[in-house]
């Protein structure tokens with residue numbers, strides 16, 4: 255079965271071969287495939303795992319290697335130092351510098367700035383990798399290795415695109431903003447964006463994030479992401495844990511209150527029961543519905559991947575809308591309760607339920623916070639428990655939604671058409687992309703996510719890969735995008 259699927263996906267990727275065989279730019283890229291692959295091998299071999307303090311020098315080295323390649327392409331580079339990170343009490347680690355690079359400074363041309371990162375997630379062969387994670391291994395048209403997709407492969411495709419386009423004359427000014435701490439929370443990056451607002455970013459017209467996958471083998475352009483309001487719901491009962499033999503039947507148990515409250519948050523169909531929560535959700539437009547119709551999204555793949563037969567919704571459109579453009583509520587866990595194996599007859603004194611709401615435009619975290627608190631306080635009051643309850647919102651990350659009529663979106667769609675001969679999937683992220691929202695808020699510029707990762711690249715998992723198809727055709731996509739953008 256899996257084998258058959260694999261053949262199908264191979265066939266479908268071949269269906270998107272370049273319709274412009276004589277395009278000299280694309281030919282240049284095809285002719286350099288070997289070099290591009292070699293450079294990816296060299297870069298993946300640098301173990302730039304930002305989460306591992308013993309590898310911090312490798313991350314710093316990776317930034318240097320990237321800088322050297324940009325210089326080799328005649329780019330101008332500034333390394334912005336971010337100082338040190340207090341890794342743990344008394345232990346300081348150097349933060350890798352951020353690369354601010356520039357190709358071309360023609361004031362008559364638009365300027366596009368690409369964001370990406372050179373650090374990677376941890377990876378060890380023992381974690382279940384079939385190949386050495388830091389040695390790129392080519393198999394069945396895929397390049398396996400940590401960072402091949404997230405994000406070294408994507409940044410390299412972009413750099414190779416710049417290298418290729420320059421041979422024919424750079425049609426727009428290109429800037430690069432590349433960091434080395436993305437996988438551990440982008441230390442210092444937000445402040446750097448603010449600091450550079452009136453200098454490096456002052457002439458930037460468009461921002462493109464090159465760190466994102468497609469929904470299928472068809473190229474996708476991401477125009478929105480959900481936010482995240484994360485809550486701690488604490489119920490406090492006794493002064494200490496009690497024994498159920500001694501106190502069961504005599505006290506109001508904190509855990510019972512918590513489970514009751516958590517149970518009132520959403521119904522079995524996933525509908526959030528908090529009054530007003532859907533009030534600010536943007537209505538679905540006819541134009542939007544059309545975008546969903548053409549998306550390639552296989553429900554059978556989803557079933558196979560998750561082992562789930564019945565989802566909350568039946569159709570591709572409904573499932574994707576509820577993943578991307580409607581809010582959802584998830585209960586993540588309970589701190590303080592007994593969760594080990596075996597039997598423990600404890601009555602936990604204090605328990606903290608953890609849940610979050612993935613919120614969407616135009617829902618505001620401050621409003622969501624009030625709605626959630628008011629609702630839970632009312633539910634708790636009606637229950638008449640003498641225990642203490644406290645609701646705290648610990649994360650309030652904003653959703654992001656771009657204007658798809660902005661020139662960079664039109665240019666990207668044209669480029670997809672040119673390289674792949676299909677219309678791009680216009681997609682969103684169900685998760686949160688804080689940097690997109692931050693760029694938009696601080697700089698007031700149009701942001702777009704144009705990545706070239708495949709849907710099954712396993713960016714944070716074992717056996718991460720990028721397909722040769724995505725790597726090379728993705729290079730053409732970035733190159734073509736730069737050319738298309740010049741015509742707006």
Ligand SMILES: *[C@@H]1O[C@H](CO)[C@@H](O)[C@H](O)[C@H]1NC(C)=O
Pocket residue numbers: 358359
């Ligand atoms: C623009 O680029 C040219 C060529 O690289 C360089 O000589 C010039 O100093 C640059 N101007 C500015 C304002 O950066």
Ligand SMILES: *[C@@H]1O[C@H](CO)[C@@H](O)[C@H](O)[C@H]1NC(C)=O
Pocket residue numbers: 657658659660661
């Ligand atoms: C979206 O962008 C287009 C093109 O720049 C502009 O004409 C339009 O007013 C924008 N729409 C909104 C709601 O900002």
Ligand SMILES: [Zn+2]
Pocket residue numbers: 371404405436465
């Ligand atoms: Zn990434």
